Amino acid sequence: MSFSIRKSLYPGLNLGEGHGDDHLEAETSVFGFWVFMMSDLVTFGMFFAVFATTVPLACCPGPKELFNLGSVALQTAFLLASSLTSGMAILTLKQQHASRSASTKKLIFWLLLTVLLGCGFLYREISDFIAMAAAGGPPTRSGYLSALWSLVGLHGLHVTGGLVWCLVIVAGILVRGVDLRWKLTLLRWAVFWHFLDVVWIAIFSFVFLGGLL
Amino acid sequence: MLDAIFGRLTWDSIILVQAVENPNINTIITASAAAMMPVGGVMIVALLTWMKWWKPLFEWLTSVDHKKIGTMYIIFAVIMLFRGVVEGMLMRANQAVGLDGGFLSSNHFNQLFTTHGTNMIFFVAMPFLFGLINIVVPLQIGARDVAFPRLNQISLGLTAAGGFLFMISLMVGEFSTGGWTGYPSFTGRLVNPGVGPDYYILAIAISGIGSTLTGVNFSVTIYKLRTAGMSFMRMPLFTWTALCTSILLIFAMPPLTACCAMLGLDRFLGFHFFTNDMGGNLMNFINLFWMFGHPEVYILVLPAFGVMSEIASTYSGKRLYGYTSIVAATMCIAVLSFTVWLHHFFTMGQSATVNAAFGVATLLIAIPTGVKIYDWLATLWGGRIRFTAPMIYLCGFFVLFTIGGLSGVVLASPTLDYQLHNSQFLVAHFHNVIIPGVLFGILAGIHIWFPKIYGFRLVEGLSRITAFLWAIGFILAFMPLYQTGLMGMTRRTVAYEDPALVPWMVVSGIGSLILGLAFLFILLTILVSVLNRKKLMVPFGDPWDGRSLEWATPAPTPEWNFAVLPKVECRDAFADAKAKGTAYQPIGKYDDIEMPANTYYGFIIMVMASGLGFGLVWHMWWLAIASLLGAIATAITYAFMPQKQYIIPAAEVREIDEAWRRAAREGTGVTRDDECKEANKGLAIPATITNP
Numbered sequence: 001m002s003f004s005i006r007k008s009l010y011p012g013l014n015l016g017e018g019h020g021d022d023h024l025e026a027e028t029s030v031f032g033f034w035v036f037m038m039s040d041l042v043t044f045g046m047f048f049a050v051f052a053t054t055v056p057l058a059c060c061p062g063p064k065e066l067f068n069l070g071s072v073a074l075q076t077a078f079l080l081a082s083s084l085t086s087g088m089a090i091l092t093l094k095q096q097h098a099s100r101s102a103s104t105k106k107l108i109f110w111l112l113l114t115v116l117l118g119c120g121f122l123y124r125e126i127s128d129f130i131a132m133a134a135a136g137g138p139p140t141r142s143g144y145l146s147a148l149w150s151l152v153g154l155h156g157l158h159v160t161g162g163l164v165w166c167l168v169i170v171a172g173i174l175v176r177g178v179d180l181r182w183k184l185t186l187l188r189w190a191v192f193w194h195f196l197d198v199v200w201i202a203i204f205s206f207v208f209l210g211g212l213l
Numbered sequence: 214m215l216d217a218i219f220g221r222l223t224w225d226s227i228i229l230v231q232a233v234e235n236p237n238i239n240t241i242i243t244a245s246a247a248a249m250m251p252v253g254g255v256m257i258v259a260l261l262t263w264m265k266w267w268k269p270l271f272e273w274l275t276s277v278d279h280k281k282i283g284t285m286y287i288i289f290a291v292i293m294l295f296r297g298v299v300e301g302m303l304m305r306a307n308q309a310v311g312l313d314g315g316f317l318s319s320n321h322f323n324q325l326f327t328t329h330g331t332n333m334i335f336f337v338a339m340p341f342l343f344g345l346i347n348i349v350v351p352l353q354i355g356a357r358d359v360a361f362p363r364l365n366q367i368s369l370g371l372t373a374a375g376g377f378l379f380m381i382s383l384m385v386g387e388f389s390t391g392g393w394t395g396y397p398s399f400t401g402r403l404v405n406p407g408v409g410p411d412y413y414i415l416a417i418a419i420s421g422i423g424s425t426l427t428g429v430n431f432s433v434t435i436y437k438l439r440t441a442g443m444s445f446m447r448m449p450l451f452t453w454t455a456l457c458t459s460i461l462l463i464f465a466m467p468p469l470t471a472c473c474a475m476l477g478l479d480r481f482l483g484f485h486f487f488t489n490d491m492g493g494n495l496m497n498f499i500n501l502f503w504m505f506g507h508p509e510v511y512i513l514v515l516p517a518f519g520v521m522s523e524i525a526s527t528y529s530g531k532r533l534y535g536y537t538s539i540v541a542a543t544m545c546i547a548v549l550s551f552t553v554w555l556h557h558f559f560t561m562g563q564s565a566t567v568n569a570a571f572g573v574a575t576l577l578i579a580i581p582t583g584v585k586i587y588d589w590l591a592t593l594w595g596g597r598i599r600f601t602a603p604m605i606y607l608c609g610f611f612v613l614f615t616i617g618g619l620s621g622v623v624l625a626s627p628t629l630d631y632q633l634h635n636s637q638f639l640v641a642h643f644h645n646v647i648i649p650g651v652l653f654g655i656l657a658g659i660h661i662w663f664p665k666i667y668g669f670r671l672v673e674g675l676s677r678i679t680a681f682l683w684a685i686g687f688i689l690a691f692m693p694l695y696q697t698g699l700m701g702m703t704r705r706t707v708a709y710e711d712p713a714l715v716p717w718m719v720v721s722g723i724g725s726l727i728l729g730l731a732f733l734f735i736l737l738t739i740l741v742s743v744l745n746r747k748k749l750m751v752p753f754g755d756p757w758d759g760r761s762l763e764w765a766t767p768a769p770t771p772e773w774n775f776a777v778l779p780k781v782e783c784r785d786a787f788a789d790a791k792a793k794g795t796a797y798q799p800i801g802k803y804d805d806i807e808m809p810a811n812t813y814y815g816f817i818i819m820v821m822a823s824g825l826g827f828g829l830v831w832h833m834w835w836l837a838i839a840s841l842l843g844a845i846a847t848a849i850t851y852a853f854m855p856q857k858q859y860i861i862p863a864a865e866v867r868e869i870d871e872a873w874r875r876a877a878r879e880g881t882g883v884t885r886d887d888e889c890k891e892a893n894k895g896l897a898i899p900a901t902i903t904n905p
Contacts (some may be wrong), residue, residue: 002747028360032433037427039463046471046504050486050497139484145491146484150475168849175853192888 010034012191013090015183019097022180026187033188037195044199051147051207052187060141063211066132072208075124076200079159081119083197085110090190097178104178111170114193118163125156148207155203158196165189220832221408226386236471239321242303246296247384261496275811277362278772280666281346282369287659289376290340291735297337298732300329302725305690307707309722312715314708322707323390328379328412330393335417336376338647341655342516343372343427347457349662350431351451352770354761355440355779358809360433363851366815368423368430374822375420381827382412389413391704394502395476397487397495402480408830411480414828418473421466422839428462431455431490440762442781448542449761449785450533453540454519457547458512464551472501481829496561503554511550514646515543517654518585521610524603524657525589527757530885530900532785535588542581542588549578559630568627582618586611597900599885602676609684610649616646620695638698638708644691648683649766656683656735662818663742663894664756668769669749673889675738682731690724693717719883751895753877758885758897760788765796773806773861776870791899797877800870803863810857817847894905 008014009027011034016023056062089110096103129149132138140150169189174183215730224230232244261267273281304325307315317325351359359365389409391400439448448456476498478484485493526533535541553859555563557569590611598604620642624630633639656679664670697717702709742749754768762779763770763789765886777800783789790796821844828836882896 029439031437032360032429035432035463036429039429039467041466043471046468046501050471050501053497054492059491082541084800120722139478140482141485141491143485143488143494143837146475146478146486148491150478150484150486164845168852172853173633181852181856 013087013094013187015187016094019094019183022183025180026184027186030187031190032118033191037191040195041199044151044154044202046099047147047151048202048206051151054142054144054147056144057142058153060145061135061137062144063208066135067208067212068131068138069126069208069212070125071125071128075121076204078117078121079197079200082114082121082195085114086190086193089114090186093178093183093185093186097183108170108173111166113132115163115166117171118159118166122156122159122163125152125159129153151207152203155196155199158192158199162189162193162196165192217835218833220828221404222385222831222833226408228384238316239318242317243321243383244504246299250380250384272811274816275728275813276813277358277366277809279347279351279359279362279365280770280772282342282365283349283538284666285342285369286340286347286372289373290337290344293332293336293376294338294732297329297333298729298774300332300509302326302729304329305718305722305725308709309715309718311706311708311710311718313710317707319707319712320390320727323392323705323881324388324707324770326542327390327392327395327409328382328388331388331417332379332414333647334393334513335420336372336379338513338655339424339652340372340376342458342513342651343353343368343424345520345614345655345658345662346427346431346458346516348666349658349763350452350455350511351438352665352766353449353761354435354438354447355762355781356434356445356639357774357777357778357806359428359430360438361810363812363814363856364426364430364639365711366699366812367818368815370429370815370817370819371822372420372425374819374826375416375418375423377819378412378419378826379417382409382416386412386830393820394499394727396502398493399481400476400480402483403488410476414473414477414480414831417828418470418477419711420651421469421820423648424462425466425470428459428466430459432463435459436847440775440778440781443786445780446537446788447784450522450536450539451516451519451545451761454515454522454543457543458515461512461515461547461550463507465505465512465544467505468501469505472498472505475501483854490659490800495853499558499561500554503557504772507554508550510646511546513651514654515546515655517651517658518543520654520658520661521589521607522585523661523761524607525592526785527661527759528601528607529593529598530758531592531596532760532788533588534594535584538783539585539588545580545581549574549581553578556625556627556630559627560634565627572625572627572630576622579618579622586615597885599888601889602671602680603657605677605680606653609680610653613649613687614646614653617642617649620645635700636698636704637694637702637704638804640704641691641694641698644687644694648687648691653680653683656680660849661757662763664749664751664768665754665763665766666769668752669742669746670751670756670889670893671738671742672745672749675734675741679731679734682734686724686727686729686731690721690726693721693724708890746889753873753880753882755787755897756893756895757888758788758791758899760785762786765790771869773808773866776803776806776866788899791897797874799874802869803870806861806866807858808861810859812857813852814851818844821847 010031012030014023015026040075058092089107092103092110096106137145139146166189169182169185172185176182222650225234228240228247229244232240261270273285276282303317304322307317307322310316347359347365386408389395389666391405391410391413395410395413400402405673475484475486479486479488485491485497487493487495489495520538522533553571553575555567556575559568566734589607621640624633624639624642640894660671660676697714700714702714751768754766754770755764762781765779766774779786787796821840822839825837825844828834828840877896880894880896882898883893884898885900887893
């Protein structure tokens with residue numbers, strides 16, 4: 001009983017006993033971040049709710065004219081792939097850093113790959129925004145477009161924040177090595193990154209697929 | 214060029230300039246209020262320099278100690294309470310002479326009720342409660358600090374930044390006139406292009422983010438930092454209510470952030486969330502606002518219920534009756550609070566079925582609240598009740614809060630609400646729950662825990678007078694409003710034509726004067742107590758024969774709280790230890806204590822957030838962008854800086870702690886008869902009362 005509790009101190013990937021005290025130290029910090037994520041989820045929920053109550057107006061272009069499903073599918077692929085690579089980064093942290101082998105390079109490789117995929121996502125998303133504006137659908141045209149742009153934009157803003165955060169972590173690891181604080185930061189960032197994936201899946205199905213059905 | 218630097222800020226935006234150019238009663242009142250800030254600021258600077266207090270001041274501002282952060286919250290709240298009370302008195306005075314037009318212009322009156330409401334909720338009640346929670350919760354659960362001490366400091370900084378924006382609107386520009394709820398489209402860009410609504414949005418959004426972080430911090434503190442043996446069902450009631458409030462903050466603040474962000478997008482970038490045209494829907498704002506707004510009511514009142522629970526058991530010398538049912542009731546209220554938001558706008562066009570559902574949900578909340586009242590009454594039964602200040606607040610609460618709750622039950626019925634909504638009856642109702650509920654709880658809480666942190670009691674006589682003044686002032690100021698509401702007087706009325714309202718309004722005005730006096734008596738109580746602090750010292754730390762862990766420390770509590778983290782074996786752990794005679798026994802082994810060092814993090818974030826808000830309000834884009842980038846750069850810099858700790862050596866802790874324990878074992882305590890006398894040095898002879 002006590003063993004299983006100590007093994008999993010918070011939801012998600014734990015550092016594990018191999019990390020010694022660091023494993024226990026992570027408990028409060030990562031649990032706290034999960035709580036914060038719940039709060040953030042409610043914020044997204046509110047933007048979803050407002051989006052759900054708006055309808056495209058006859059005056060302005062609607063989903064059929066504005067959405068580029070191929071591009072959205074590509075964005076989804078980028079983001080899901082980046083979630084996978086971020087997971088690889090955390091697995092590297094968990095399994096190889098426990099034995100303190102020289103795995104920092106591998107860790108940084110996975111993190112930078114994640115950043116690259118995230119940038120791909122952002123590039124496609126911003127291109128789509130520009131195309132939407134050019135097709136007569138800027139957010140100032142109607143309530144529907146305001147809700148659409150803010151919901152998708154809020155997610156994009158989170159992704160941007162996540163990318164900056166990841167780069168800060170990479171820089172931090174290069175400066176100080178993988179010490180306890182960067183481990184904790186990495187764990188929290190990973191929760192954040194997967195969270196953005198979950199939100200994106202909701203946006204993809206609810207906003208884009210739902211809009212075109 | 215000047216536009217790029219100052220945005221839309223002009224010379225005429227400054228209130229003092231307006232008063233000189235166009236002197237009339239409205240500009241003079243605003244200008245004198247505005248002038249208090251520079252004058253007060255100069256006086257404070259002079260005082261700090263004169264007393265050589267700059268260094269201690271910065272030690273406080275950079276502190277991460279939960280007791281100091283809590284104190285700063287409370288000082289902030291007292292300053293804001295002063296403004297709130299004065300605004301209330303102005304409005305009551307205006308209505309007392311308001312037959313065919315009072316002395317205030319309608320625009321000024323609209324600003325007053327908006328600032329009064331915004332201020333009292335966001336910058337008085339919440340900081341007061343956060344202050345109490347900060348001070349008390351870590352002590353009650355046997356912890357050395359909160360889970361994230363630096364985040365705690367940032368929360369305080371964000372609250373203060375919101376307060377700064379709110380206060381600066383008194384000097385530069387104007388505040389919103391849209392009420393504390395700020396409904397569009399009145400607060401939208403089309404109707405209200407000025408700075409007022411921008412101040413409103415940014416002040417509450419910035420402080421709201423601070424509140425969200427407070428919620429995260431305290432829920433994690435209570436989940437993860439409880440001392441050995443402190444299971445959930447052994448936690449003191451105040452901690453339970455703090456936990457429920459934290460959970461509510463986590464889930465209820467995001468809707469506020471979201472609706473402020475959307476209104477901001479409408480105003481700044483011309484979006485159409487809440488506009489009347491182009492597919493906007495203002496009902497979305499109203500729904501989002503009250504999805505926050507209703508849980509907010511319970512965010513405020515639950516910790517006050519926690520204080521009442523502590524009073525009921527401590528000041529009758531008994532354990533709490535029906536602990537489990539109070540915990541369950543608290544949780545019920547927390548959950549139900551998310552299911553009733555629609556009762557704030559029964560008249561805004563839903564079907565009767567929807568209204569009925571929300572009406573019934575609202576009525577349901579009366580049940581757990583009633584359970585609590587009966588539990589507290591049952592706690593008092595057969596106890597040895599001391600009629601000191603906290604008990605006066607509790608009894609006032611029993612009578613007055615119940616009346617307020619019952620008027621809420623009246624309003625919860627959609628049919629009656631069609632008559633009563635937007636009337637003075639509503640004003641009477643929510644003041645009737647917030648003053649006897651929240652404010653009485655806060656004031657009683659300060660009376661109880663003040664000696665814990667500062668080492669001396671508040672003078673009893675003045676505290677009792679203060680309590681009675683609040684109760685009498687409240688009754689005179691707000692009970693007449695039930696009557697005028699039933700007579701058809703609407704809320705937020707600057708002038709009226711029915712002479713039958715005048716006597717009620719005059720009584721209400723007199724009541725507001727007494728409330729002003731009651732505020733002065735708070736300051737007087739503290740001042741007299743500070744002057745007589747030698748006589749009021751309670752170094753042993755247990756002036757009220759307390760029951761939970763916070764009383765098992767000396768007063769003032771050392772920065773490390775507990776020399777050795779206590780082990781808990783039952784509810785009311787300290788009462789149990791005193792009864793068994795195991796309190797104050799020597800501890801074998803002391804360890805070095807590691808505490809987080811002071812940091813400027815929160816202070817810098819406060820400055821940046823204030824700059825961001827002010828820059829956005831006045832369209833000084835350079836200031837807004839620089840502040841935002843500055844805040845991000847600060848966060849990154851601190852991520853790279855080592856988190857400093859400092860070590861308090863075991864020997865030092867041992868010396869202080871052993872001396873205190875020895876003195877407590879050898880000292881002779883006082884019985885409850887001498888509780889308010891000089892003999893009470895904080896060492897209690899525990900009363901033995903068996904439950905009837």
